[in-house]
Amino acid sequence: MVEGLRAYFSNKSIHLAFVGRSPTEVREGLQLHPTSILVTETKLGGEDMFIAIGEWAEQERSPRVIFFANSDNPCNLARALAISAGDYVLKSEGLDILEAAIKRVARGERPDAQRPISQRRIQLIASRHDLDDQCPLTHRELQVLRHVAMGLSNREIGRALGISVETIKEHVQNILRKLDVNDRTQAAIWAHRNQLL
Numbered sequence: 001m002v003e004g005l006r007a008y009f010s011n012k013s014i015h016l017a018f019v020g021r022s023p024t025e026v027r028e029g030l031q032l033h034p035t036s037i038l039v040t041e042t043k044l045g046g047e048d049m050f051i052a053i054g055e056w057a058e059q060e061r062s063p064r065v066i067f068f069a070n071s072d073n074p075c076n077l078a079r080a081l082a083i084s085a086g087d088y089v090l091k092s093e094g095l096d097i098l099e100a101a102i103k104r105v106a107r108g109e110r111p112d113a114q115r116p117i118s119q120r121r122i123q124l125i126a127s128r129h130d131l132d133d134q135c136p137l138t139h140r141e142l143q144v145l146r147h148v149a150m151g152l153s154n155r156e157i158g159r160a161l162g163i164s165v166e167t168i169k170e171h172v173q174n175i176l177r178k179l180d181v182n183d184r185t186q187a188a189i190w191a192h193r194n195q196l197l
Helices: 002-009 023-032 049-059 074-082 095-106 116-125 139-149 154-161 165-179 184-193
Strands: 037-040 064-069 087-090
Touching (some): 002 095, 023 037, 037 095, 049 154, 064 095, 074 087, 074 154, 087 095, 087 116, 139 154, 139 165, 139 184, 154 165, 165 184
Parallel strands (some): 064 087
């Protein structure tokens, strides 16, 4: 993949600053090139890049990230949103779409509403007006439940919604109580049955 990217971008205004084959190498590269936009797969060197980037964001300034992935797995899209990724480009979309995403992120712009990551954001923050009046959850609890159903951890949900992990834990407990379920899995099943995702 790297050689294909290098060849494609050689005649463009985008410079490939470094190549990292593990989260550690990527972090070192970003320290040497702090203005870089990180283009990464969801796993690198067998490690979960969502976790690595999330941990970096807690310790220092989060890098600008674009995921270049094989599939539009809804959970991965939600996790990308949780770490404020600039875009999520499928490899099948082509390098011209990746190029456009890099330029857009460099300008500080969000992806347009038709991009998969934008569609996922809309779904995760959607209001409760589509639900019947019998739904016992508040708008914020529905947002948390949607993230729970996508498989995000409390920490990832907190990052995505801009609230503390302790507040997320409280919301999750309220959700479990109001839905009369025992755990997150049962709550996720409820969310899927009620077409919240």
